[in-house]
Amino acid sequence: MIDLQSLPAEPGCYLFSDAEGTIIYVGKAKNLRRRVSSYFSRHDIDPKTRRLVATIAGLDFIVTDTEVEAFILENTLIKKHQPKYNIDLKDSKSFAYIHITDEVYPRIHVARGPDGSGRYYGPFVSARERDDLLRLLKSIFGLRSCRRLPRRACLRAHIGSCSAPCTGAIGEEEYRERVKRAEAVLKGDIAGLIRTLREEMAVLAGRQEYERAMELRDQIAALEGLRERQHVDRQKTYNEDIVNYIVSEGTVFLMLFNVDRGTLAGKREYTFDETEGFLEEFLARYYAGNEPPEEVILPEAVDDAITGYLSHLRGGRVRAVVPQRGEKKNLLDLVRKNVEIGFFGDRIKLEELKRRLHLPDTPVAIECFDISHLSGTAMVGSMVRFLRGQPDRRNYRRFRIRTVEGIDDFAAIAEVVRRRYSRLQKEGGELPDLILVDGGKGQLAAAVAVLQELGLKVPIAAIAEREEEVFVPGFSHPLPLARNEKASLFLQEIRDEAHRFAITYHRSLRRKAATP
Structure with a gap:
């Protein structure tokens, strides 16, 4: 039994343990008695805290002089005990770093995490941005990327993208100055580095060392280009x-x-x-x-x-x-x-689609049909399925048109819609929340007639490719959707995927037909 009245009204840390004596939660408080008592007196606690309270079998506490000290102590105790109910800060994505090694001639390369000597910069969210930056730094400053210094110059040295410390072409002091400048870029001080390089370039030009001045000029131009790409540049002197x-x-x-x-x-x-x-x-x-x-x-x-x-x-x-x-x-x-x-990107576009098409429910599952042919020959149909806003490729379907002669997209749409949903009815399969067909009012009318024939009530729409107009049953005119708003763009994405899948199938049939 936990004696709450014995707790002091002082700042400190409290430790909850379970029946086995394992620490399951560490917290800090400005007033230990009030904070710990709140766990057992309130009824509006969240589910996770409710599970915690149900598991608590023991309590310990440590008093501190100030709440700041409680923060410090809390962190130490969490690291020591790794309690089950404290926030587990596992980064939801793993990003790479740029690593500059601690060697006589430091190496620059990509590393997965700061787990060794040297300096790490990042993490970088975009692999492309990271690789572009790494390539640029190696090129501008001639930094080595080889794991071990070779005994002779490599290809990078021959094409001028490495200063070739392996051959003695550059001294240790000058190389480390280049590393220092690369680190200035990685720290975000591009403007300051450019100023320094401009000053050096002026001095070199005054000494008539034009070749070296031109080298600095090229570095400045490359850094200016990099600075323009890093558009979040707010001229701050602090982080x-x-x-x-x-x-x-x-x-x-x-x-x-x-x-x-x-x-x-x-x-x-x-x-x-x-x-x-x-x-x-x-x-x-x-x-x-x-x-x-x-x-x-x-x-x-x-x-x-x-x-x-x-x-x-x-x-x-x-x-x-x-x-x-x-x-x-x-x-x-x-x-x-x-x-x-x-x-929430997928959820937002689904909710927007529900609102703009006036759907009764959020369209979690969407199926889209398209027809492909070449002058009426080898007519095929495709159906793609999107689930929670993403392609569900395992449930894509393709159809060879069986009942239509010549060019008749309306009849072809009717055939594939009938085949798809009559089969789902027979097998007891789950119907989609929205059906989409590629085309205008004619294709829509053909698909609606099939659904009525089958006795199905599923929301349906059509999207016409040329103007990206969206049609729904009961309206003679397209819906007032701008082609660049979220709902329209999402429909275009689904339609384009259906079109791609249909064309891929059509081409494969043509290749087979052409093979002797």
Whole structure:
């Protein structure tokens, strides 16, 4: 039996354990008695906390002088005990880093994680952006990428993309200066590096060292191009992290952007169960393993104790900012938009399709039909299925048209729709939430007639390719959908996939027919 009245009204950490004595949760509190009592007195707790309370068999606590000390202690205890019910911060994606080794002539290459000596930069969300940057840095500064220094110059040295330290073509001091400049780019200080290079170029030109000056000129041009591509450039002299999230059905979908002196340097995504105070717990756990920046932009205010804790970790002041307007609010909105797209993109376009087509339910399963032929010969049909906004390729179907002579797309559509849904009726298969046909009012009418013949009531629409007009039964004119809005673009995506699948099948039949 847990004696709640024996708990002090002081800051500190509490440790819940199960019947076997295993620590299952570690928390911190400004007032230990009030915080621990809330677990057993409230009825509006979330499901995860309800499961935690049902498992608690023991309680221990440690008093601290301040809440900041409680944050520090909480992190230590979580690392030690790895409690089951604390947030498990496993990054939902694994991104690669650019690694500069700690050697006499450092090597630059891609690494999967910061688990060795040297310096790591990243993580990089886009593999293409990372590889482009790596290629550019090796080319601009002539850095080696070979695992071991060869005894003679390699192809990269011969084409001028490596400074060839293996041959003694460059000294250690000059090479390390090049590494230092590459690191300036990776840290986001492109503007400062360009200024330095311009000054050096002017000095070299004054000395009439034109060849070396031209080399710096080419480096500046390449860096200028890189700087233009990195459009999140806000002329900041300090680092920021931007955090935003969406809570849906008891789950937190959170995204964190790392902004390195004004340049977007990385993005991380996390999902975990919603609990009371989850944002502060996330910040405490995340920054226990990552150096806090000078500023953290948040969607809501946090307790002063968390900023004190982050300042302690950093060894300098950390500001927690909740912007209401201006540039920082725009960045916060940008992160939320990325959360929506990254975690809910498919759901959003399905909901938009439901709204714009006036459907009774969200169309989880969508099936689309298309007809392909060459001057009326080898006529075939295709059906593609999308499930929760994504292609369900295992359930694609293709049809050889059996009952239609000559060119008659209406009759062909009627045949494949009849074959598909009469078979589903016979087998007791699950009907889609929306049927889509490639074509206009004629194709739509043919498909609707078949559904009525079969006694099926399934929402149906048609999309005409030329103007991307969308038709539904009961309306003589197309729906007022702009061709570039979400619902229309999604329908075009499904139709194009059906068209691709039909053409692929048609071509395969033609190849077989042409083979003697």
